[in-house]
Amino acid sequence: MKCDHKDCGNIEKVWLPYTIRDIPVVLKSHPYCIHCGMVKNIGSDRAVGVGYFINALSQMEKHLKLPGSSIRMRLVAKELENIEDFEDNYSMSKYAQEKIFIKIIKKYYNTPERIIQQYL
Numbered sequence: 389m390k391c392d393h394k395d396c397g398n399i400e401k402v403w404l405p406y407t408i409r410d411i412p413v414v415l416k417s418h419p420y421c422i423h424c425g426m427v428k429n430i431g432s433d434r435a436v437g438v439g440y441f442i443n444a445l446s447q448m449e450k451h452l453k454l455p456g457s458s459i460r461m462r463l464v465a466k467e468l469e470n471i472e473d474f475e476d477n478y479s480m481s482k483y484a485q486e487k488i489f490i491k492i493i494k495k496y497y498n499t500p501e502r503i504i505q506q507y508l
């Protein structure tokens with residue numbers, strides 16, 4: 389079940405590696421959720437909404453003039469919305485979201501990863 393995360397506050401933070409694009413850089417104190425224990429992503433690499441990715445996809449389709457695209461776009465949107473934690477800014481970083489997004493796009497579009505990345 390999805391958790392409405394609640395910060396533990398300033399007293400009980402945990403010290404964990406602070407990562408940038410999956411690479412640990414330094415130890416920093418992280419707040420965690422008092423309900424489920426999930427440690428919060430505190431980096432600048434924060435999760436964004438599904439809308440951001442749908443927008444990126446529509447830009448990509450517009451520039452590449454892909455045929456039959458609106459159906460595929462709906463399928464991609466549905467897949468993103470079905471991922472329960474996709475917009476969870478505790479567990480997700482934008483980098484992690486990009487990896488998921490690219491994986492889904494490659495299922496429906498014959499577009500190389502480096503092209504997709506240009507729209508993110």
Ligand SMILES: [Zn+2]
Nearest residue numbers: 391393421424
């Ligand atoms: Zn929680």
